[in-house]
Amino acid sequence: DTAVSQTPKYLVTQMGNDKSIKCEQNLGHDTMYWYKQDSKKFLKIMFSYNNKELIINETVPNRFSPKSPDKAHLNLHINSLELGDSAVYFCASSQNRASRYGYTFGSGTRLTVV
Amino acid sequence: QKEVEQDPGPLSVPEGAIVSLNCTYSNSAFQYFMWYRQYSRKGPELLMYTYSSGNKEDGRFTAQVDKSSKYISLFIRDSQPSDSATYLCAMSAGGSEKLVFGKGTKLTVNP
Secondary structure (H helix, E strand, O other), X not given: OOOEEEEOOEEEEOOOOOEEEEEEEOOOOOEEEEEEEXXXXXXXXXXXXXXXXXXXXXXXXXXXXXXXXXXXXXXXXXXXXXXXXXXXXXXXXEOOOOHHHOOEEOOOEEEEEO | OOOEEEOOOOEEEEOOOOEEEEEEEOOOOOOEEEEEEEOOOOOOEEEEEEEOOEEEEEOOXXXXXXXXXXXXXXXXXXXXXXXXXXXXXXXXXXXXOOOEEOOOEEEEEEO
């Protein structure tokens, strides 16, 4: 059973389009995250939700909007996609908002904007 | 100064070599330290976890933390081609503070 699953795995789309990425975790964790990994492999946090409540909102364009319908799901909607949004987006979860035990990551969504 | 610095490599070693991967950090509040391994086109997976200073060993992997120098290391003994991956350090001050990642070091172990 996959602990943190993301869909889709690959997404190729044109500039200006709107797209969504979905994430689900079956670990019973309270906290979920979206990370962006650029071509140089740097992982940068975008958002974090704890039990459906937004707790981290880094400096991200407001074209990116996360939504957490319940604590097992965290989706990411991106409006008016730009070339610079091309990256791998990782969903992750942790037992609670205390980060000391690390996170469990999904396998990523590779977004290419053309 | 970035919070966490990690030499991106790439690092290429022969099979059987001892590999040393390192990170330095500036935030003295960090007390939880992790190493993640990320294979190509996969998500990062937690490899080692240590709290505060000291060593932790797990099979061929040893994690070391020196808080006085703000320096952490991951040693891989008898490296194998299957160890070829990008290794990311990560650390946290605990509480509700987020994990901060290094940029990752790409390692290739040649048979």
